[in-house]
Amino acid sequence: MTGRNQEEVKGITLLGNQGTAYPDDYAPQVLETFVNKHPNHDYFVKFNCPEFTSLCPITGQPDFAAITISYVPGERMVESKSLKLYLFSFRNHGDFHEDCMNIIMNDLIRLMDPKYIEVWGKFTPRGGISIDPYCNYGKPGTRWEEVAWNRLANHDLYPEKIDNR
Template sequence: MTDTSGLTLLGRPAGLPESPDTAVLERVPNPHPGYRYLVRFAAPEFTSLCPLTGQPDFAHLVIDYVPQDWLVESKSLKLYLSAFRNHGAFHEACTVAIARRLVEVLSPAWLRIGGYWYPRGGIPIDVFYQTGPAPEGVWVPEQGVQPYRGRG
């Protein structure tokens, strides 16, 4: 059984964090240490705000990581990502900040994030980050998000 005694969010009411910086991102022990496998989270309705106009920005995020000692606790990840909803930052800043925070908390063997941002002003911006080459012997499927094609 996984030790969840240190968790503060799972199984309890939790409000939306004020900002990504104040959001609590929790972790649980990896139940399969020593095995290489991929964990994927998809957030197809991620939102943040343009830091200049305050207009909403929307993205489909795909986060892949190969754990070592820790897994991210999914409720805390959901709340962390939701904290960007009222946060003003450019697409690049949001995408890379999420990756860096996960690396800081989890120390994964490998992590990548694809930020597939919906267009504003007619130009979609996709942002990709990874910590290095994917570990050998781990199945890393394509992220499966189609490029933006508009109405065309």
């Protein structure tokens, strides 16, 4: 027995699909959504994406990061295989770490119109220093707007230990 019927998975074309084509460059158009079956009760969904890679826009050198995306769904939710393809589209794309995180967040806001979302990237070091950008967003006019500010103001009071090894 399965808990989702055909109607409820409408719009999902990539999950379980064989010949997936991988995009060559930044491709927000691959993102897909499905309907949120619990729209009246706010809850969190987190994606752990430790296999992100992009290019340095100045030197062309590859960059690597573990990205965490956490959001409170509105009426639609992002499908995870399409998210994988979207993140994969940065593979041969050049951008600063800080820009990548803001772009990902903004694309997901446009896609899903979530109540809340935050994106945190943790990159590997270059020259002994690593960079971890964090951005977030609460839907204007909802109580999640204030939550976004509070979460930003209390962000990362306990930085994790990094020793470059």
